[in-house]
Amino acid sequence: MLIRRLWLRDFRSYGELDLSFTDGTCVILGPNGVGKSNLLEAIGYAAQLDSFRSAPIDAMIRRGADSAVVRAQLDRNGREALVEAEINRSGRNRVLLNRQRLARTSDLTDVVLVTAFAPTDLELIKGGPGLRRSLIDGLVVSMDSRNEPVKAGFERSLRQRNALLKQVRGRLDTSASATLDVWDHQLADSGERLSVLRQGLIDDLTPLVTKAYRDIAGYEAEVVLHYASSWRERGLKESLVASREDDLRRGVTLVGPHRDDVTISLGDMPARTHASQGEQRTLALALRVAGHRLLAGIHGSSPILLLDDVFSELDDNRAEALLASLPDGQRILTTATEPPSTVHTNQLLMVAEGTITERTL
Amino acid sequence: MAGAYSEAIQDLIDALGRLPGVGPKSAQRIAFHLLKVDVDEANRLARAIVRAKERVRFCSVCFNLGEHELCEICSDVKRDDHVICVVEEPRDVVAIERTHEFRGRYHVLQGAIDHLQGVGPDQLRIRELIARVTAGGITEVIICTNPNLEGEATALYLSKVLDVPGVTISRLSSGLPVGGDLEYADELTLGRALEGRRVITGD
Ligand SMILES: [Zn+2]
Numbered sequence: 001m002l003i004r005r006l007w008l009r010d011f012r013s014y015g016e017l018d019l020s021f022t023d024g025t026c027v028i029l030g031p032n033g034v035g036k037s038n039l040l041e042a043i044g045y046a047a048q049l050d051s052f053r054s055a056p057i058d059a060m061i062r063r064g065a066d067s068a069v070v071r072a073q074l075d076r077n078g079r080e081a082l083v084e085a086e087i088n089r090s091g092r093n094r095v096l097l098n099r100q101r102l103a104r105t106s107d108l109t110d111v112v113l114v115t116a117f118a119p120t121d122l123e124l125i126k127g128g129p130g131l132r133r134s135l136i137d138g139l140v141v142s143m144d145s146r147n148e149p150v151k152a153g154f155e156r157s158l159r160q161r162n163a164l165l166k167q168v169r170g171r172l173d174t175s176a177s178a179t180l181d182v183w184d185h186q187l188a189d190s191g192e193r194l195s196v197l198r199q200g201l202i203d204d205l206t207p208l209v210t211k212a213y214r215d216i217a218g219y220e221a222e223v224v225l226h227y228a229s230s231w232r233e234r235g236l237k238e239s240l241v242a243s244r245e246d247d248l249r250r251g252v253t254l255v256g257p258h259r260d261d262v263t264i265s266l267g268d269m270p271a272r273t274h275a276s277q278g279e280q281r282t283l284a285l286a287l288r289v290a291g292h293r294l295l296a297g298i299h300g301s302s303p304i305l306l307l308d309d310v311f312s313e314l315d316d317n318r319a320e321a322l323l324a325s326l327p328d329g330q331r332i333l334t335t336a337t338e339p340p341s342t343v344h345t346n347q348l349l350m351v352a353e354g355t356i357t358e359r360t361l
Numbered sequence: 362m363a364g365a366y367s368e369a370i371q372d373l374i375d376a377l378g379r380l381p382g383v384g385p386k387s388a389q390r391i392a393f394h395l396l397k398v399d400v401d402e403a404n405r406l407a408r409a410i411v412r413a414k415e416r417v418r419f420c421s422v423c424f425n426l427g428e429h430e431l432c433e434i435c436s437d438v439k440r441d442d443h444v445i446c447v448v449e450e451p452r453d454v455v456a457i458e459r460t461h462e463f464r465g466r467y468h469v470l471q472g473a474i475d476h477l478q479g480v481g482p483d484q485l486r487i488r489e490l491i492a493r494v495t496a497g498g499i500t501e502v503i504i505c506t507n508p509n510l511e512g513e514a515t516a517l518y519l520s521k522v523l524d525v526p527g528v529t530i531s532r533l534s535s536g537l538p539v540g541g542d543l544e545y546a547d548e549l550t551l552g553r554a555l556e557g558r559r560v561i562t563g564d
Contacts, residue, residue: 092384156510163476175482175522179474182517186510 001112001304002330003043004080005073010065011087012038013354021332022347028334030351036334039351040306043332044116046072046083047304048138049095049105052116060087074112077301081111106141106148113142113303115292117310121284125271129261136262139205139291140197143298147197154190158258161187166251180244188237191257195232202227202262208290209283213266215325216289216318217282221267228261281313289325302329309334316340370396422493424469424486426451434458434467441465443500447490447519449473449507453543457505460552465503468493473511474518482518494525501529503558507542508533520561531558 008017013035028036037053041060044052051060061068068087073080084096095102102108124131141148161183168176202225210223231239236256240247243255264271264283271283296302305326310333311319319340323331333339348359366374370392378388395403419425420432427433434440434454444465448454454467470485494502504519506512520530534557543551 090385153510160476160510160514164481167476167479167481178521179482179518181521182474182514185517186514 001301002075003046003072003112003304003332004075006039006043006046007069007071008042009069010062011042011068011070012060012062014038015062015354017356019349019356021330023330024346025331025333025344026347026349027339027343027345028332028349028351029338030334030336032336034351034353036336036351037308040116040308040332040334042070043072043304044114044306045087046070046074046085047108047112047114049085049093049108052114052118052306052308053120057087057091057093058089061089066090072112076111083108083111104148105152106145109142109145109148113295113299114306115288115295115303116306116308117285117288118308119310119313121288122281124284124287125264125275125280129259132262132264133258133260135287135291136198136201136205137194139294140194140201142295142303143201150190150193150197154187154194154257157183157187157190158253158256162252165247165253168248169251170248172248184237184240184244187253187256188235188240191236194257195227195229195236195260198257198260199227205287205290205294208293209286212286212289212293212325213282216285216321217279218317218321223271223283223286224265226263226265228263229257230259231255282318285310285318285322289322293327296327296329302327305329305331305333307331307333309336311335311339312337419469423467424471424489425454425467439464442498444503445490445493445499445501446503446505448505448543449512449515453505453507456543456546456551457555460548460555462552462555463503465501470506470515473506473515475511482522485515487519487522490519491522494523494528499525499528501531503555504530504532504561505543505555509542516561524562530561532561534558 002023003021005021006017006019008014011017019039028039030036041051041053041055044050045060066089069085070087071082071084073082075081082096082098084099086094088094095108097107097111124135137151141151161180164176164179164183172180206223206225209225210221213223214220234242239255240253243253247254264287266275266279266283269275271280275283292303292305310322312335314322320342323340323343339345345361348361350357350359365371373395374385374388374392377383377391378385380388383391395406416428417426418428420427420435421430422435423432425432425434427435429436441464444463445468446457446463446465447468447470448457449470449472451469454469457463457467468486468490470487470490472480472485474480474482474485493499502519502523504516506515516532520532523530533554546554
């Protein structure tokens with residue numbers, strides 16, 4: 001998978017931008033705070049309609065503008081695709097795929113995939129369960145776009161049930177009670193299916209994480225990913241019934257896949273509390289690499305790799321090992337300092353305050 | 362943006378922008394189009410809106426749109442009184458009528474259960490539907506809500522509350538594009554879904 005060209009209008013710091021990319025490795029070099037990461041974020045947005053930096057929509061629109069536009073010319077095994085996304089402050093975003101209105105987000109998954117490494121990835125190990133869930137769910141959908149309706153259906157059922165819980169304010173009349181039964185049924189149905197997909201993904205990913213850890217760290221260590229879920233044994237339907245009184249009192253659904261976690265252990269010890277900072281950093285990279293390899297294997301084509309400032313935290317050995325561990329494909333990386341000398345650069349873009357110049361190699 | 366247009370133009374753009382499916386840019390385009398056409402044409406549109414608002418009302422039995430106390434379908438004596446087709450909106454009645462596969466009566470819920478929009482069962486015409494079904498004479502209720510999450514939830518809710526002896530509850534068969542609206546299905550697909558409906562409860 002390739003991005004050949006990127007156009008931006010009023011996206012973050014960029015008023016107008018038209019940028020071509022070559023295959024292979026593209027290095028975006030420039031001091032901190034000049035907008036290098038914004039370029040990766042824009043590419044990520046064209047692929048996922050979301051910021052991999054978890055930025056709110058508003059933050060992506062240039063100050064003083066009402067909307068931002070991201071256009072990307074993509075290529076998947078020789079099939080070209082044009083993605084055009086308009087991000088509006090009003091929240092009504094428009095997305096065109098090959099000049100046709102995008103029917104489902106999952107249609108985009110069939111055209112382009114990205115793997116993004118961000119400086120905040122350490123949080124995957126150290127932070128709360130939300131980031132780990134979205135890593136797993138993201139891979140579940142990227143693996144097979146037909147999984148997207150399961151995830152979307154679960155999320156929407158949950159929002160509907162929570163809205164109902166809030167509206168009844170703890171008092172259930174017959175019609176509210178029957179409605180809650182309906183949403184329990186819908187939520188249990190999609191939630192059970194989502195959890196099966198998550199479990200399958202975690203089973204597939206675990207050996208790949210162990211292997212990626214060895215490749216990057218240079219030594220053998222057993223990594224185990226465990227799907228931690230409070231309700232699976234009992235079943236979601238029954239768990240929702242059991243939790244109903246508490247849910248009504250709190251006005252929110254307290255049990256379900258949205259509360260699950262993926263615990264990660266390194267050599268029998270929980271990595272979140274027991275691994276060193278260096279081990280945690282390697283583990284975070286290994287998770288991303290494993291996901292990337294999984295998708296590359298399934299689709300027979302590597303997702304576009306976005307490496308946002310990952311070298312600043314790594315010594316040269318591990319940086320080289322990381323790059324060597326990634327399958328061939330397009331890589332776009334940002335760095336404030338010259339990348340390790342072994343990085344074979346095909347394209348070098350220099351970013352200064354608001355301008356980008358290509359330096360011939 | 363404030364002060365870009367005179368007040369009258371801005372009022373028109375705002376009013377158009379509140380219509381479903383009309384974004385700010387389309388609202389602007391329609392407004393300028395209306396200002397460009399001659400007075401007669403603009404008046405025709407204005408009169409059509411006023412007339413429709415004055416004359417058209419909801420049928421007192423099925424809540425479809427019509428110009429009298431009873432809509433055209435409810436006042437048609439040749440239709441089958443034993444079967445009711447439940448839909449979300451009047452436009453769904455039109456979609457099903459186009460298939461020529463259904464000769465019974467309708468019930469228009471005026472929406473689907475959607476708590477995110479503040480719509481629960483009490484905001485829909487469900488109480489009236491239950492009254493129609495329990496009053497007797499009905500043998501089958503076909504639930505034709507949209508094949509999306511809210512439509513399915515509404516169908517499930519109805520199948521629970523319409524548990525009346527001697528009444529079969531059925532649901533449009535799958536085969537309709539999931540997540541879509543009934544009105545976007547072509548006649549053939551919709552006709553087939555109606556024919557191949559599956560029984561949820563009843564005999
Ligand atoms: Zn009627």
